[in-house]
Amino acid sequence: MNAALPVEVLKQHLIDPEICIRCNTCEETCPIDAITHDSNNYVVDPDICNGCMACVPPCPTGSIDNWRLVVRTEAYSLQDQLGWDELPREQPLPEAAGAAPAEADATLAPAPAAAVAIPSAAPGASVPPWSAAHPYVNLYTHKTPVTATVVGNYRVTGADTDSDIHHIVLDFGELPFPVLEGQSIGILPPGADAQGRPHHARQYSLASPRDGERAGYNNLSLTVKRVTEDHQGQSAHGVCSNYLCDLAKNDTVQVIGPFGHTFLMPNHPRANLIMICTGTGSAPMRAMTERYRRRIETGENGRLLLFFGARTERELPYFGPLMKLPRDFIDINLALSREAGQPKRYVQDLIRERAAAVRELLADRNTCIYVCGLKGMEVGVLDALREVTMQAGQDWTILHDVLRREGRLHFETY
Numbered sequence: 001m002n003a004a005l006p007v008e009v010l011k012q013h014l015i016d017p018e019i020c021i022r023c024n025t026c027e028e029t030c031p032i033d034a035i036t037h038d039s040n041n042y043v044v045d046p047d048i049c050n051g052c053m054a055c056v057p058p059c060p061t062g063s064i065d066n067w068r069l070v071v072r073t074e075a076y077s078l079q080d081q082l083g084w085d086e087l088p089r090e091q092p093l094p095e096a097a098g099a100a101p102a103e104a105d106a107t108l109a110p111a112p113a114a115a116v117a118i119p120s121a122a123p124g125a126s127v128p129p130w131s132a133a134h135p136y137v138n139l140y141t142h143k144t145p146v147t148a149t150v151v152g153n154y155r156v157t158g159a160d161t162d163s164d165i166h167h168i169v170l171d172f173g174e175l176p177f178p179v180l181e182g183q184s185i186g187i188l189p190p191g192a193d194a195q196g197r198p199h200h201a202r203q204y205s206l207a208s209p210r211d212g213e214r215a216g217y218n219n220l221s222l223t224v225k226r227v228t229e230d231h232q233g234q235s236a237h238g239v240c241s242n243y244l245c246d247l248a249k250n251d252t253v254q255v256i257g258p259f260g261h262t263f264l265m266p267n268h269p270r271a272n273l274i275m276i277c278t279g280t281g282s283a284p285m286r287a288m289t290e291r292y293r294r295r296i297e298t299g300e301n302g303r304l305l306l307f308f309g310a311r312t313e314r315e316l317p318y319f320g321p322l323m324k325l326p327r328d329f330i331d332i333n334l335a336l337s338r339e340a341g342q343p344k345r346y347v348q349d350l351i352r353e354r355a356a357a358v359r360e361l362l363a364d365r366n367t368c369i370y371v372c373g374l375k376g377m378e379v380g381v382l383d384a385l386r387e388v389t390m391q392a393g394q395d396w397t398i399l400h401d402v403l404r405r406e407g408r409l410h411f412e413t414y
């Protein structure tokens, strides 16, 4: 008669605020809108999350993969989670629930899918190419950042243009900071936000290959655009981009990371890369291209096909060095949208124009595709890829699934 009533146990999905870099990937990936955020934290609604795991593989830090067994009626609320600086410790369950934790896990908690399901909304792969090298992630966190020294900072767009894009080189001295092309790092800007809390880290893709901006040095480079307006064109001051663009040689910077375990390049000989980017989304493409350029003599390289969008030639970062690369090394296609006297072109227009070359590479299982830059290009690029595939009588839906499953189609858009 005195036996405790059984209580419903929930395996609650939580995000670790200490590791999360607020990149928005989880919120974008969640197929049922269970993830939201405020200026402090990304949080999971316990009333909506069904534990489908779709958000877990794309998270570049692993901060998304945290779970606590709780009594369902006492689940951490959104309000609780928004106020956290760190995850709460695991609490013992009351006896009535503790009697059958395994059962609770299996029947009451939203069961994580055995094989990770790729939600239809995710345009890219959640696994790296099979031959990608093993990445290190989270070596340095918000609590344990590493100090890097600025050894170079210069503008890579025409001085007469509004696009103030900088190439910034950071050196790590004796401290280990192993990276791969396609990975990113977090920069902790000094100072505090309007609520007096230290600024969160801002994420930037590497623009240099794994062996350093200068081969053999423990350094790396970033491509940073000074943000002076928001996506709607309203005046806005980018906290971290302005901080970075104004750094002088020998200044020091707090860095966390590295991050990213899927947007990685293939590591096997004769792998082809189709690279599609806009503006500063060119950073990982520069890193991958430079990796290939440094081994040009080895005969290991596959083909490189680049689609690069910018407003004008003078606003296209690294235009000069890019155009000096040998044409038999990289096939360069520039889509300029605001060049005087020329029709407006986007990368997806050029993909259609180069349909034969794109199709030939798509037919080769050694080809991986990388898309980086403006969020808006995602749909346009997918439509263009669908069109060029269907022109050849192929089914894009099938090919798209294969590319995702084999880790051969990757997106990093903001």
Ligand code: NAP
Pocket (backbone or CB within 6 Å): 163, 203, 204, 205, 206, 223, 224, 225, 278, 279, 280, 281, 283, 309, 310, 311, 312, 335, 336, 337, 338, 346, 347, 348, 372, 373, 374, 375, 376, 377, 378, 380, 412, 413, 414
């Ligand atoms: P941007 O100068 O605003 O745009 C670059 C080009 O893309 C312009 O020609 C623009 O044309 C065109 N464009 C606009 N909408 C498009 C669409 N729907 N489809 C295809 N092309 C389109 O680029 P940005 O300011 O450098 O921004 C690049 C983006 O990359 C940012 O969102 C940034 O967050 C992201 N990113 C940066 C890094 C990094 O490490 N720095 C890494 C990853 C991603 P019009 O404006 O003339 O229409």
